[in-house]
Amino acid sequence: MDWIFTQTQQVFAALSRLLTTPFFDIGNKQYSISSLIALGVLALLVFLAARSISEWIKRGLLVRLKVDRGSREAIASVISYLLTAIGLLILLQQAGINLSSIAVFAGVLGIGFGFGLQNLASNFISGLTLLVEQxxxxxxxxxxxxxxxxxxxxxxxxxxxxxxxxxxxxxxxxxxxxxxxxxWSYRDPKCCIHIPVGVAYGTDPILVTEALSSAARMEPNVLSNPSPKVWFKGFGDSSLNFELLAWIDQPHESEPIKSALNFRIDHEFRHRGIEIPFPHRDLHIRNAEALAALFNKSGATDINNAKVHESEVKPLEQQKPTPKSPNNWTLRDLLRRVTYFEQCSDLELRQLIEYGYRQLFPAKQVVCQENDPGESFYIILSGSVEVFSQRLEKYIATLHEGEFFGEMSLLMGAPRSATVRTLSDTILFVVDRNDLQKVLVDHQELADHIAQKLSERQQVLRDLGLLTEAALEQTPLVWIRNRIQTLFGI
Known part of the structure; x- marks a missing residue:
């Protein structure tokens, strides 16, 4: 037993001598294996401490200060590198290493690494640039x-x-x-996506504009402001080339949104009978007469076999065309039934279709609720609505085709003053707040009529506190005209 104990002591003594025997000198300091191990452990602790402090700052302090994710990551990385560098410098000094004594060695080594590791040095400097400039x-x-x-x-x-x-x-x-x-996320994440579409020659461009705008407005990930636009890009070999411009605020979802828009465009084109053409070529036959003679020799068609019994065909005067439902009318035809737009050219109507969109409401459905914020202006294209006050339990009016509502809340900056509910299936032309200015600028008659209607509702404006003493000194029509000019610069 004593022999084993003696041998163990000798082994430990030899190991201790091995670990503590100086192997090299740096400056006036001698270093052994044990001192190098201790230095390495302390350096690891410095690194872990710097990492922990930077993580605490990133996940705690910076989150409470509501700093965005990218800035949090950059600040935490810079702090981690600074703390690590400072900790290592302090550690080397405490270990007795004279930094000035290794400056020349580090400089020579740096030159060697600079030539041998140019790419690594470039990436290092670039990484610092990204973290600082962001x-x-x-x-x-x-x-x-x-x-x-x-x-x-x-x-x-x-x-x-x-x-x-x-x-x-x-x-x-x-x-x-x-x-x-x-x-795509720099400062403002809003970005515009482009959807190119080709349609057959002879297709109505206004119908294409309506279909593309409708598809964009139905997609929930597309922003209403700025509103979608349709560009006529040019005349292709086999198609009229259009492009849909839609704004989104989720650039990382741009590809799924494009896919969803393509599905909606296909649905709208099928619904309206718009054809997406295949490329085609014209074939010119030089000896057409010889080809016709060849076909004539092959036999004649028996006309008697193609006759149709007279009893199966109605006389022309008895064939009455089926009336077309307003739901199947184009938006251009519906807008032409409104007094303010009946004299508009096709180009003006195309522009108007970009500012607003058609929306179908079934009977007894609430369009807008009393006290809700006003975000849209409505023109009745077909059907009728009733206006009533739930707070006062009072019927106000019934509006029919060609009339409008929702203007008071938008122009006065107040909540909805009444509830509007459809009496029958109703088609409305909806213009969002941000596009109303463009509509009123292009259609002065509509702006004048809105001012006239608002002036007739003086009591409602007084009840809402929107007619001040200064406003009451003017006639209501003059005050409302000035209000519209102030809001929209008309």
């Missing part, structure tokens, strides 16, 4: 070198980008400095 941030949706995705992490050497397919791509930082970067 042209891109974590969470941004970007495009670089045909790579489309969301920035997941920015480190000193590289940036991780998650593509729309869910694949993480590691991109060297130098590519973000040397190449042109499209940052």
């Amino acid at each position: 042209p891109i941030k974590v969470g941004d949706f970007i495009e670089v070198d045909n790579l489309l995705g969301t920035v997941e992490n920015i480190s000193i050497r590289s940036t991780i980008v998650r593509t729309i397919d869910g694949v993480c791509v590691i991109v060297p930082n130098i590519r973000f400095v040397e190449n042109n970067i499209v940052n």
